[in-house]
Each structure stands twice: as structure tokens, then as C-alpha cells.
Amino acid sequence: MSPTDDNLLRLLPRSDLQKDPDGGLSSAGYQLLVQSVVDYAIYMLDPNGFITSWNSGARQIKGYEASEVLGRHFSMFYTEEDRLFGAPAKALLIARETGRFNGEAWRVRRDGSSFRALVAIDAIRDAAGELIGFAKITRDVTERWEAQAQLEESERRYRLFVEGVPGHALCMLDNEGRIRDWNPGAKRLTGYDASDIMGAPLTVLFPPDELSRTDIDRALSTAATVGNYEADHWNLRKDGSRFLAHVHLRSLRDEAGVLHGCACIMQDISEQRATETELEEIRAQLFQAQKLDALGQLTGGVAHDFNNILQALTSGLDIAQMRLQRGQIDVAGEQIDKAMRSVERAMHLTRRLLAFARRQPLMPSCVDVGQLVQSMTELLERTVGKRILIAIQLADVPLHVMCDGNQLETALLNLAINGRDAMPDGGTLRISTELDRSDAKGQAYVMLVVEDTGIGMSREMAARAFDPFFTTKPQGQGTGLGLSIIHGFVKQSQGMVRLRSRLGIGTRVELCLPSCKPTES
Amino acid sequence: METVLLVEDDIDVMDVTSLLLEDAGYLVLQAKNATQALRLAEEHPDICAVFTDVNLREGLNGIELAYELRARGNWASVVVVSGDLGWADTPLKEDMRFLSKPYGRKTLLAVVHEACVQTQTHQRP
Numbered sequence: 001m002s003p004t005d006d007n008l009l010r011l012l013p014r015s016d017l018q019k020d021p022d023g024g025l026s027s028a029g030y031q032l033l034v035q036s037v038v039d040y041a042i043y044m045l046d047p048n049g050f051i052t053s054w055n056s057g058a059r060q061i062k063g064y065e066a067s068e069v070l071g072r073h074f075s076m077f078y079t080e081e082d083r084l085f086g087a088p089a090k091a092l093l094i095a096r097e098t099g100r101f102n103g104e105a106w107r108v109r110r111d112g113s114s115f116r117a118l119v120a121i122d123a124i125r126d127a128a129g130e131l132i133g134f135a136k137i138t139r140d141v142t143e144r145w146e147a148q149a150q151l152e153e154s155e156r157r158y159r160l161f162v163e164g165v166p167g168h169a170l171c172m173l174d175n176e177g178r179i180r181d182w183n184p185g186a187k188r189l190t191g192y193d194a195s196d197i198m199g200a201p202l203t204v205l206f207p208p209d210e211l212s213r214t215d216i217d218r219a220l221s222t223a224a225t226v227g228n229y230e231a232d233h234w235n236l237r238k239d240g241s242r243f244l245a246h247v248h249l250r251s252l253r254d255e256a257g258v259l260h261g262c263a264c265i266m267q268d269i270s271e272q273r274a275t276e277t278e279l280e281e282i283r284a285q286l287f288q289a290q291k292l293d294a295l296g297q298l299t300g301g302v303a304h305d306f307n308n309i310l311q312a313l314t315s316g317l318d319i320a321q322m323r324l325q326r327g328q329i330d331v332a333g334e335q336i337d338k339a340m341r342s343v344e345r346a347m348h349l350t351r352r353l354l355a356f357a358r359r360q361p362l363m364p365s366c367v368d369v370g371q372l373v374q375s376m377t378e379l380l381e382r383t384v385g386k387r388i389l390i391a392i393q394l395a396d397v398p399l400h401v402m403c404d405g406n407q408l409e410t411a412l413l414n415l416a417i418n419g420r421d422a423m424p425d426g427g428t429l430r431i432s433t434e435l436d437r438s439d440a441k442g443q444a445y446v447m448l449v450v451e452d453t454g455i456g457m458s459r460e461m462a463a464r465a466f467d468p469f470f471t472t473k474p475q476g477q478g479t480g481l482g483l484s485i486i487h488g489f490v491k492q493s494q495g496m497v498r499l500r501s502r503l504g505i506g507t508r509v510e511l512c513l514p515s516c517k518p519t520e521s
Numbered sequence: 522m523e524t525v526l527l528v529e530d531d532i533d534v535m536d537v538t539s540l541l542l543e544d545a546g547y548l549v550l551q552a553k554n555a556t557q558a559l560r561l562a563e564e565h566p567d568i569c570a571v572f573t574d575v576n577l578r579e580g581l582n583g584i585e586l587a588y589e590l591r592a593r594g595n596w597a598s599v600v601v602v603s604g605d606l607g608w609a610d611t612p613l614k615e616d617m618r619f620l621s622k623p624y625g626r627k628t629l630l631a632v633v634h635e636a637c638v639q640t641q642t643h644q645r646p
Contacts (some may be wrong), residue, residue, distance in 0.1 A: 304576060307604025308531045310623035318626035322544065335537075386530070386578040426579075440637035514570065 001167055029469035041138040044124075047131045049074050049092050061140045063110030074136065077107045079114065095121040104141070113139065113212070169245075169266040172252075175201050175259055177220045187269055189245070202264060207236050222264050223249035232269065244270045255366075275367040287485065294413045302382050306349060311369055315344040349378075364493065366516040367405040369433045369448055370394040376409055380416045380431075387426035395433045399446040401513035403493035408448075408513075411489060414482040415450035422454025422507060436512050444515035445495065451508040457501040465499055486511070523637050524548045524565055527595070528558045528573035528583060538572070552643065554612070555581035555589070562590055568597045570636035575603035583610050587617050596643055598636035614627075 034042050034055050041058035043051060050073055053215060054066035062069075064079060069076070075088035082088070082105060095101040101121040106114045118139040126132050162170050162183040169186030171179050178201050182194040188199075190205055197204070202220065203213045212234065223229040229249040234242050248265040316339040323332035383389055401408070412431070418428045429452050436445040457465065466487045483499075486509075490497045494511040525547045530533040539549045550565060552558035554577050562568060571590065573583035587599040591614070601613065604622040609638060613619060616639055620632055 222540060304603065304605035307622040308534055311604065312531070312533035312537055314623045314625055315534070315541055316630075319544070321542050322626070338533070338537075386576065 003330055038202075039139065040314050041136070045074050045092075045121075045134040045136055047096075047133055049088060049134070052133060058138070061109075061115070061138060062107070063301045068110075068354050072431065079106050079140075089210040091121055092134065093120070095123045096131060099123050104145075107138070115140050137253050167267065169264075171202075171266075172261060173202055173220070173249075173264055174261040175224075177262070180261065186266070189237075189243070189266060190235065196238065205235050205266075207234055207242065219247065219249055220262065222257060226252045227253075235266065241339070243268050244273055259352075280291075283488075287410070287489075292411050294410055294417060300377075302349060304348060307381055309342050309346045309349070313339050313346070316342065364402055364404050366400045366402055366518045367408060368518070369399050369401055369408075369446055369513075371398070372405060372408060373412065373431055373433065373448070376412055380413065383413065384416055384420040384429055388423055389428045390416075391424075391428055391430045393430065393432040395435060398520050399435060400516050401446045401448075401495075402516040403491075403495070403513050404489070407489045407493075408511075411486045411511060412448070414486060418482060418509075419450060419452035419454060419507070422452050422456070424455075427453035427506075435515070445512045446515045448511045448513070449508060450511075452505060453506045456505050456507055458503055458505045462499060462501045462507075465501075466497070483509075522546065522548045523569045524550060524569045524632055525637075526552060526558060526561055526565070526566055526568045526573075528552045528555070528571065528577065528586065530554065530574060530576075530578045534574075541626050541629055542572075542633065545633075547633070553577075553587050554579050555583075555586040558586055559589065559593070562593075562597070566595075568595070569600045569640045570633050571597050571607045572633060572636075573599065573601055575601050576605060584611055584613070587613070596640065598639045598643075600632055600636055616640075 020366045037055060037057045038060045039057055040055075041061045042055045043058050044053040046052050050071060051069050052071075054064075054069055058069075059065060073088075075083055078088055087105070091103065099122065101119070105117060105119065107117040107119075108114050116211060118141045120137045122135045122137075123131060124133050124135055162181075162186075165183070166185045166188050168183075168502040169189040170181075170183040171186050172181035174180050178199050179197050180199075182192070182197055186197075187193055192205075203216050206212045215233065217487050219229045219231065219233075224487050227246075227250065231247060233245055233247050235245040235247075236242055248271045250263045250265070252260045252263055254260060255469045307407045316335045320332045320335035320339065323329075323335065373394060377390065384390060416429060416431075423429070429450065433449075434447050435451070436447040438444045466483050483497075487497050490511055492515065493513055495511065498510040498512065499507065500510075523541055523546075527535065527538060527542070527549050529538065529551075530553050535553075536550060539551060542549050550561045550568070552561050556579075558571070558573065562571070571587070575583040577583060577586075583601045583603070587601060590597065590599065596616075597599055599617045600620055601617060602620045602622055602624070611619075618632065620628070620637065624632075
């Protein structure tokens with residue numbers, strides 16, 4: 001038995017050193033055990049900290065052979081800083097005074113590399129209580145330490161992330177729907193401090209009426225079963241005020257599929273909603289302005305026609321009066337009948353005009369395109385003037401499209417005005433409807449085509465035709481918004497606009513709108 | 522009997538205007554467009570007034586017609602009428618006059634009479 005082994009055996013209670021009657025390990029067995037342990041460095045120090053034994057685990061972990069370390073001070077394994085700090089002496093002092101020192105620190109291997117060491121130093125005393133040395137057990141826990149550090153880093157990043165999104169409320173819910181985690185964004189949104197809300201059910205964030213709380217309970221169970229839930233809800237702040245929130249619940253399951261509650265992400269969308277509403281209003285206003293612009297162009301023509309009717313009426317009544325004064329009652333009656341017909345013509349005209357001009361909410365419905373074109377024909381004829389022939393070719397069967405009829409009327413009128421302006425010397429404006437090809441998803445489309453025989457546009461001009469404020473018309477004659485708004489309207493209606501134009505030949509605009517089936521009523 | 526050339530493409534208006542003028546003792550020549558009007562003016566050099574609508578369905582408009590008549594040496598006074606007041610600002614020659622629709626019988630007769638007097642004074646000196 002080497003002195004080293006002998007020292008090591010003093011680690012063990014005296015009685016264990018004796019032969020074990022129950023078949024336990026003998027001292028030789030212990031030697032073998034200690035020597036063969038490779039995962040732990042197990043070695044002995046004398047009372048001053050000089051190394052007196054060395055096992056294979058120590059060799060494995062620290063990289064030194066026994067011959068290189070025996071008799072040297074154990075502080076050689078410490079880092080420079082720890083040595084300067086006096087860490088080895090402190091560790092021995094604690095072990096001497098309390099019987100044991102436990103610690104975790106960086107140690108240096110033979111090759112200069114460092115490893116994370118979990119260290120236990122036990123004071124060894126003989127039967128008389130005299131300190132005879134220390135047993136030192138060191139384990140390399142670098143891997144565990146790194147995993148832990150990674151976890152901490154990930155946790156830290158997660159914290160930064162969660163706390164760094166003040167615009168979103170992020171909170172964690174347990175399986176009972178109680179709040180277990182609360183970020184500053186959640187505080188900002190709701191006014192509740194983490195201390196106010198921790199452990200409270202999520203439902204406290206919603207108005208107390210039964211409906212909305214039932215909704216939230218249902219949302220939680222949806223998230224738990226489906227994994228995901230997303231919707232807009234009215235939320236209740238601590239001060240009792242409300243805000244519209246987009247609520248996103250996501251169930252949290254581990255790899256084994258066990259439910260660990262739910263992540264709840266909420267965003268205040270009141271402002272967004274307000275902006276959207278405002279945008280919608282502006283869009284409606286722009287449309288109305290565009291309509292009034294078109295109407296202005298229309299009224300010129302209509303006023304002219306209207307005055308013609310009034311002229312026929314005035315003169316007719318003048319004649320009737322004249323005849324009556326002369327006692328020619330029969331012929332006077334004829335004139336009055338004619339006058340009545342003129343009045344009817346005027347009424348018809350104003351009715352059409354009012355039907356077009358009245359403000360209507362933008363509402364998509366299933367519109368009969370043919371009927372719409374027909375009802376517009378008279379107005380269109382007046383708008384384009386007498387020099388332009390309007391040729392209408394409607395499909396044999398009624399075609400229906402899903403869009404806002406009012407906007408489609410304005411689009412048609414704008415296209416007619418464009419056609420008119422492209423044909424200063426007259427020409428033909430062809431308006432036709434036909435069934436277009438269906439798309440890949442099987443959605444059928446209906447095409448409304450407006451084609452003129454006017455001056456046309458170059459390729460470059462045609463490419464910009466849909467740009468807002470782009471116009472080929474002289475200054476003051478066009479806003480350059482007509483086609484741009486038509487484009488917007490058709491897009492919004494899930495349709496598309498095609499434009500073909502050739503200089504000197506004319507322009508063809510196709511509005512393709514999704515076809516629909518009219519409801520029976 | 523004084524002759525008036527009436528140019529109007531609206532049949533209703535043409536009918537009643539002719540009736541009023543004829544009742545007042547004029548001989549009315551009817552033209553639906555500028556081409557017809559120019560031909561009639563050539564055939565009837567004694568026309569004392571041209572009473573024309575501005576917006577004519579085809580060819581020249583009423584104002585262009587007035588200038589064309591002058592260019593062809595016809596000195597009959599021209600009254601251009603329109604229901605579209607946009608034309609009211611178009612510069613006209615001294616012996617041309619703009620009248621907006623609708624006008625009453627008295628105005629019609631006064632304007633035509635005045636035009637005829639003007640034509641005569643222009644031709645006399």
C-alpha cells in the first residue's frame with residue numbers, strides 16, 4: 001500500500017476499514033473504487049494543502065499525472081485571480097473550522113484551459129480529533145454550467161424581449177386561466193401593476209358583463225384545444241375605461257404535449273381602428289368629390305337639355321295662351337298636351353340626375369350590370385354630347401357582379417367622360433358586357449368594357465394611366481383621379497382593370513368584376 | 522314678309538319657335554344643322570335674321586356658323602341661343618347677339634325684330 005492510498009483510507013470511518021462481515025468492500029476494494037472513479041477527481045491534501053494522493057479521475061479532469069502533482073500545493077489548480085484573492089487558503093480554513101467546504105469555481109487544467117469545478121473539501125481528523133489532512137473531491141461541471149448559463153441568457157433575453165415591447169401586453173396564464181406573468185406593456189395597456197394582477201383570472205381584464213366574460217372563457221378553452229385563438233375584444237382598464245384590443249391566445253405545450261397554460265398577447269387597436277375608420281371616411285369623401293366632379297361635367301350637358309325642354313315648354317305655353325286669347329280652344333289644348341309631355345321629359349331627366357347624385361353608403365351588393373348600363377344610358381348620352389354615338393352591346397343573359405353599384409355607375413360615367421375627351425371630333429363610344437374567363441379558383445368574372453375611337457395613348461402614357469393625378473387632358477379639364485379611383489374601386493371589389501390603347505386608334509378599358517348570383521327576393 | 526333662318530336640332534323647340542315666328546308674320550326657313558343652314562342662306566339672300574342654336578348635333582356649331590356666314594359675305598344679323606350658359610362668354614361680333622334659353626315669346630320677337638332692323642341698317646348705308 002502506497003502512502004497515498006493509506007491517507008485516502010483515513011477518509012473512511014475506522015470501523016469501515018476493518019473487514020466487513022456482511023461482504024462489504026474491504027479497504028483494498030475501496031482503493032480500487034477510488035482509483036477507478038474517472039468522473040470525480042478524488043485526492044488528498046495534507047493539513048497545509050499539499051497534495052498527497054491522486055486518482056485517475058483527477059488525472060482525467062486536471063490532466064496531470066500523479067508524479068507531477070504529488071507534494072505540490074493544491075492552489076496550482078486555481079486561477080490566478082483566485083490565488084491572488086487567497087481562495088485556496090480560505091477554502092481550507094472553512095473546511096478546517098466547519099468540517100467541510102463546498103464551492104463552485106473555475107479551475108485550470110494542465111494545458112492551461114479552464115473548467116468549471118464543483119468542489120467539496122472535507123477535513124480529515126484522526127480519532128483524537130487531530131487534523132491529518134483534507135479529502136478533496138472535484139467534479140467537472142462545465143457542460144452543466146454552460147447549459148445553465150445558456151438557459152439564463154435565454155431567460156434574460158426573453159425578459160428583455162417581453163419587457164421591451166411596451167406596445168403589447170404579454171402575459172402568461174396558467175391552466176386555470178390565471179395570470180402568472182405580466183410585462184410592462186401589459187401594465188401600460190391596462191393600468192394594472194404586476195402586483196395587482198398576479199394570480200387573478202384573465203377575465204378581470206374584460207368588462208364584467210356576462211357575455212364578454214363567457215367569450216373569454218370560451219376563447220381560453222379554444223386556445224387550449226385548438227392551440228390558438230385570435231379576435232378583437234373590448235378590454236377593461238384598471239380605471240374602468242375601455243379599449244379595443246386584439247387578443248391572441250396561444251397554448252403552451254411541452255414536447256410531451258402537456259399543457260402549461262397559455263400565452264396571452266394583447267394589443268390596443270382603438271387607434272388603429274380609428275385610423276381605419278378615418279381612412280374609410282376620407283375614401284368615401286374622395287369618392288363623393290370625384291362623383292361631384294363627374295356630376296359637374298354631367299350637369300353642363302343636362303342643364304343644356306333641361307333648358308331646351310323649358311324652351312319648348314315656354315314657347316308651347318306662349319302659343320297656347322295666344323290661341324286661347326283668340327278663342328282657338330282646340331289648338332290651344334294641343335299645345336298644352338305637348339307642354340305636358342315636355343314636363344314629363346324634364347321630370348325624367350331630373351329623376352335620373354338625382355338618382356345619380358344622391359349620397360349612398362358604399363355597400364357591395366349583387367348588381368345587374370346590364371340594367372345599370374341601361375339606366376345610365378340617357379345620362380351618358382347627355383354627358384358625351386351629340387357628336388359621339390353611344391353603342392351599347394349587352395350580353396344576351398343578365399350578368400351580375402359583386403360590387404358597390406353607385407361606384408360602378410361613377411366608374412362608367414368617368415370612363416364615358418374620358419372617352420368623350422379622347423374624341424374631340426366625335427366618334428363612337430362602345431359599351432358592352434360579357435362573361436369573362438373564370439380564374440384558377442373557379443371564380444367567374446363579368447367584364448364591362450368601355451371603348452372609344454379616340455386619340456389613344458402611347459405605351460408610356462398607357463402605363464401611367466392609373467397613376468393618381470396623371471392626366472392627358474389640358475390643365476383644368478381633368479383631375480387625373482378618374483382611372484386611379486376606378487382602379488381602387490375595382491381592386492377593392494376583388495376585380496381587375498385592363499387598359500389597351502393605341503395612338504390614333506382608341507382606348508379600351510375592361511372592368512372585370514367577380515360574378516355573383518342574385519338572391520331571390 | 523321678312524325671312525328668318527331658324528337653326529335648331531331639337532324638333533320640339535323648332536316646332537314651337539317656328540309657330541311663334543310665323544304667327545308674328547315672319548317667313549321661317551328651318552335648318553337642322555349648319556350645312557343645311559349655309560345652303561338655305563345661299564338660296565335666300567333676303568334673310569333678315571339668323572336665329573341659331575349653339576349646340577348642333579353635327580358639323581359647325583352655331584357660333585362657327587355665324588362666322589362662316591360672314592366669311593361667305595352674308596350680312597344678316599345672327600342671334601345665337603343656347604341652354605348651356607358656358608357659351609355666353611364666347612366673344613361675338615358686334616352684330617351678333619347671344620340669347621340664353623329659355624326665353625319668352627316677347628323676348629323672341631323683340632330680339633328677332635331688332636336683328637332684322639340691324640340687318641337693314643347695315644345693308645342700307
